[in-house]
Every structure is written in C-alpha cells, then in structure tokens.
Amino acid sequence: MPRAGLTREAVVRLALEVVDDGGPDGFAQLTLAKVASRAGVATPSLYKHVGSLAALRREVSVVAVRELTTAGAAATVGRSGADAVRALAHAWRGYAVAQPGRYAATQVGPDPDDPSAAEHRQAAAESVQVAAAVLRGFALPDERLVDAVRAARSAIHGFVMLELGGGFRLPQDLDRSFGVLIDMLVAGVTALGEGRPTLPEVEQLSPR
Amino acid sequence: MPRAGLTREAVVRLALEVVDDGGPDGFAQLTLAKVASRAGVATPSLYKHVGSLAALRREVSVVAVRELTTAGAAATVGRSGADAVRALAHAWRGYAVAQPGRYAATQVGPDPDDPSAAEHRQAAAESVQVAAAVLRGFALPDERLVDAVRAARSAIHGFVMLELGGGFRLPQDLDRSFGVLIDMLVAGVTALGEGRPTLPEVEQLSPR
DNA sequence: ACCCGTGGGCTAATAGCATTAGCTTTGAGG
DNA sequence: CCTCAAAGCTAATGCTATTAGCCCACGGGT
Numbered sequence: 001m002p003r004a005g006l007t008r009e010a011v012v013r014l015a016l017e018v019v020d021d022g023g024p025d026g027f028a029q030l031t032l033a034k035v036a037s038r039a040g041v042a043t044p045s046l047y048k049h050v051g052s053l054a055a056l057r058r059e060v061s062v063v064a065v066r067e068l069t070t071a072g073a074a075a076t077v078g079r080s081g082a083d084a085v086r087a088l089a090h091a092w093r094g095y096a097v098a099q100p101g102r103y104a105a106t107q108v109g110p111d112p113d114d115p116s117a118a119e120h121r122q123a124a125a126e127s128v129q130v131a132a133a134v135l136r137g138f139a140l141p142d143e144r145l146v147d148a149v150r151a152a153r154s155a156i157h158g159f160v161m162l163e164l165g166g167g168f169r170l171p172q173d174l175d176r177s178f179g180v181l182i183d184m185l186v187a188g189v190t191a192l193g194e195g196r197p198t199l200p201e202v203e204q205l206s207p208r
Numbered sequence: 209m210p211r212a213g214l215t216r217e218a219v220v221r222l223a224l225e226v227v228d229d230g231g232p233d234g235f236a237q238l239t240l241a242k243v244a245s246r247a248g249v250a251t252p253s254l255y256k257h258v259g260s261l262a263a264l265r266r267e268v269s270v271v272a273v274r275e276l277t278t279a280g281a282a283a284t285v286g287r288s289g290a291d292a293v294r295a296l297a298h299a300w301r302g303y304a305v306a307q308p309g310r311y312a313a314t315q316v317g318p319d320p321d322d323p324s325a326a327e328h329r330q331a332a333a334e335s336v337q338v339a340a341a342v343l344r345g346f347a348l349p350d351e352r353l354v355d356a357v358r359a360a361r362s363a364i365h366g367f368v369m370l371e372l373g374g375g376f377r378l379p380q381d382l383d384r385s386f387g388v389l390i391d392m393l394v395a396g397v398t399a400l401g402e403g404r405p406t407l408p409e410v411e412q413l414s415p416r
Numbered sequence: 417a418c419c420c421g422t423g424g425g426c427t428a429a430t431a432g433c434a435t436t437a438g439c440t441t442t443g444a445g446g
Numbered sequence: 447c448c449t450c451a452a453a454g455c456t457a458a459t460g461c462t463a464t465t466a467g468c469c470c471a472c473g474g475g476t
Contacts, residue, residue, distance in 0.1 A: 003424065003471065032463065044464075045425055053463065109374035124375075146380045147388040150367070153375070154389055158366020159358070166317035167332075167361070172354045180355040181362055184396025191395065192388070211442065211453060241433065252435075253454055261434065 004041050008049045012059045014038045019060060019101040024164045026101030030057060055116070057108065062123045064102040069127040071095045076134055082186045084134045089156050089182045096160040103160065128153070138193035148189045155185050212249050216257045220267045222246045227268060227309040232372045234309030238265060263324075265316065270331045272310040277335040279303045284342050290394045292342045297364050297390045304368040311368065336361070346401035356397045363393050 018034045019026040032053050036043040050056045075091035076084045096103035110120035135148045159181055162168055226242045227234040240261050244251040258264045283299035284292045304311035318328035343356045367389055370376055
C-alpha cells in the first residue's frame with residue numbers, strides 16, 4: 001500500500017480542480033468526497049491535511065480572492081483615473097467569467113469572529129485596497145472615498161453575479177451593458193471628486 | 209393517528225418560516241427535514257405535497273420574487289423619474305434587509321429549459337418589468353433601456369449582496385453609501401436619456 | 417544495518433440529509 | 447355503510463461529513 005503523498009497544498013489544489021470543473025456553482029458543490037476521489041484516497045484521509053470541509057472552503061476562498069486581487073492589480077498598474085477604473089472593472093469581470101467557480105468562492109464573507117479566518121480577512125481587505133487605490137486618484141474628500149469604493153464594488157459585483165446567475169436573459173450585448181454601467185460609475189466618482197452634486201439639475205427628492 | 213392536514217401551500221408556508229428563521233443564509237439551509245419537523249410529520253410525507261427539495265426551493269423562490277415585485281411596484285406607484293428610481297432602490301434594499309433569507313431565495317435564476325419552471329421565469333420577468341417601467345420615464349433610446357435596467361439591477365443587487373454578506377466592514381454609514389450609489393445611477397440614466405455622453409470631459413479610453 | 421516513532425493512510429461507525437418503495441389507515445363521497 | 451384515493455407511516459438505499467482507532471511506510475538516529 002504505497003502512500004499518496006498528499007500535503008495541505010495538494011489537497012487545496014485538487015479542491016480548486018473540483019471547483020473549476022463544477023462551473024458557476026462548482027464552489028457550492030465542492031465536497032470532501034470528490035476531492036478524495038480525485039486524490040485516489042479515502043475521504044477521512046483528508047482530515048490529516050485539512051481541518052474540515054469548511055476549512056478547505058476557506059482555503060479555496062483565500063486563493064480565489066488573492067487571484068482576484070492580483071488580476072486587478074496587474075490590470076491597473078501604470079494606469080490612473082477613468083482608465084484605471086475601467087481596467088479594474090474589466091479585469092474583475094474577466095476573472096469571474098473565466099473562473100466562475102472561483103469567483104463564487106470569492107463571495108463568502110470572512111467570519112469576523114473566527115480567529116482562524118485571519119488570513120481570509122487579510123486577503124479580502126487587500127482586494128478592496130486595490131479598488132481604493134484606483135479611486136484615490138479621483139481626489140475625493142476622505143469621507144467620500146469609502147462611498148466610491150462601495151459603489152464600484154457594488155456595481156461590478158452585482159453585474160457579474162447577475163451575469164453568472166443567468167439573470168440577464170435578453171440577447172442584447174452584455175459587454176456594452178457592462179461598459180455603460182462602468183461609464184456611469186466613472187462619471188459618478190468624477191462628480192464626487194469635483195465636489196459638485198452628483199445630480200446637476202435634478203432636485204433631491206425624498207429617498208424613503 | 210390523526211392527519212396533519214397538510215397542503216402544498218401549507219408546506220410552502222412552513223418552508224418560508226424555516227427560511228425566515230435561518231437569517232441571511234436561511235434559504236441555503238432550507239431542508240425537508242426541518243420543514244417536516246415543523247409540520248409534525250415524517251420527512252417522506254412531504255413528498256405527497258411537493259415533488260422534491262429543489263421543487264420546494266423553487267416555490268419559495270417564486271413567492272420571494274413576487275414579494276419583491278409588489279414591494280417595488282407599491283413603492284413606485286405615483287412617482288416618476290429620479291424619485292421613482294430612488295423609491296424602487298430603497299424598497300428593494302428594504303425588503304432584502306427585512307427578509308434576508310427570502311432575498312437570497314430571489315437570487316436563484318430560473319432554469320431556462322425546465323418547463324416546470326415557467327412560473328418562476330414569469331415571476332422573475334415581472335420583477336424586471338418594474339424596473340423597466342420606472343426607467344422608461346427617462347426617455348431613453350430603445351436600445352439603451354436594457355442597459356439602464358441592467359445597470360440599476362446590478363447596482364442595487366450588488367450593494368445588497370455585499371451588505372448582507374458582511375462585505376462592508378468599515379463603520380461608515382451604509383445608508384449614505386447606498387444613497388451615493390443610487391445618485392450615481394440616477395445621474396447615469398439621466399445622461400443616457402439626454403443622449404449626451406455619460407462622461408462629459410473624460411476621453412473614452414480603451415476598456416480592454 | 418536495524419530500529420523506532422511520527423504521521424499518513426486505512427476501515428468502521430455515527431449521524432444527518434434526500435429520495436423511493438410499499439404498507440396502512442383516514443375520512444369524504446356515493 | 448362501504449369504498450377508494452390520498453395522506454400518513456416505516457424501512458431501505460445511498461449520499462454526505464466527521465470521529466475513533468488501527469496499521470504500516472518511511473525518515474532519522476544509533
């Protein structure tokens with residue numbers, strides 16, 4: 001009975017394969033049994049390398065978040081302003097479309113209490129920092145930067161979620177719709193930076 | 209052995225209770241066993257009223273989507289333009305925050321192939337129609353309406369997803385960030401309607 | 417060269433889930 | 447009052463994670 005020679009890293013690598021093969025909800029369908037089968041090993045053997053299914057999910061999530069971060073960072077290096085925002089948006093959507101399972105893994109919010117999720121929290125914070133760095137170029141008042149970051153994340157994440165979930169059923173060009181959305185975002189943060197009201201002539205009506 | 213007197217509607221009602229009690233991921237944790245226990249019945253008995261767990265999920269999803277639709281419709285009746293967009297956005301977010309489990313149920317895209325999902329598809333289409341109706345007031349060129357609807361859905365959905373998932377960890381006011389996002393959206397569709405470029409002075413740089 | 421301990425694999429067992437098959441009994445309508 | 451469809455049941459299958467405990471492979475030291 002020769003050994004399989006597994007390591008924690010190898011198990012995570014196999015888990016990523018399972019996620020990738022599962023399409024958009026490959027992450028949801030990630031299972032210890034599938035990983036074990038791929039490793040040619042009995043399911044309980046995985047516990048020698050990984051604490052639990054939840055822990056494995058967390059490790060997969062960390063990898064995915066880091067990939068998203070570096071994709072965004074690579075796309076925006078050397079750019080600034082509207083150019084950088086567009087590059088970031090397209091990089092994120094590109095990653096999500098190319099790796100839908102991993103992008104789904106990105107969604108799971110790190111548990112703020114669990115101390116073993118520190119790495120996860122760190123990775124998530126770094127990915128947000130990429131967006132913050134890009135938006136800092138718009139000379140926003142400090143207390144508005146967070147609003148801009150949230151707006152950018154919401155717009156991009158929302159579009160990608162709906163796209164991956166099959167929420168856009170009309171045959172119209174998705175790329176163009178995404179471009180329009182990002183243009184709105186760029187115009188919005190530009191207006192925010194210039195200190196002028198986002199809505200030039202429209203009166204501020206009651207939100208509630 | 210008296211009968212429990214279940215009906216399909218009663219089972220769905222109990223399933224909604226389970227979803228509501230489960231918080232933001234109550235929908236993910238919906239289980240036939242929990243519904244059966246709540247009904248005071250053995251799990252297999254539910255199959256007399258519901259085809260499968262997946263079918264029950266679909267029914268729950270239809271209810272949630274319809275609630276979201278009527279919430280949006282009720283909030284926008286008698287309003288138009290920016291006012292209506294803001295009302296719709298706040299109604300959607302309000303529903304998501306008040307009923308996070310049901311909002312999650314809203315996310316599952318209807319299977320375009322499955323004929324038994326016709327009701328689901330119909331409900332989803334109606335909810336999009338509410339947004340389309342509101343945005344039609346902006347006198348958009350026909351081929352841009354779909355872009356505007358997608359932008360609105362993306363922005364609102366993205367924000368809500370990140371909020372419910374705990375993705376916004378800074379203590380800054382979420383309501384204000386949401387307001388800023390919706391202002392950007394309103395400004396963006398306004399610009400789209402006026403036929404002027406979304407970005408007045410910023411040159412269109414290569415997105416790729 | 418041997419020996420020994422760590423640790424990586426195993427099987428067995430428990431417990432929770434969905435689902436199917438087939439039996440029993442309720443209770444409403446003729 | 448009788449009957450039969452429908453609504454409940456138990457039993458069984460097969461999937462999942464997880465824990466306990468065993469055994470042997472293998473690297474490091476004597």
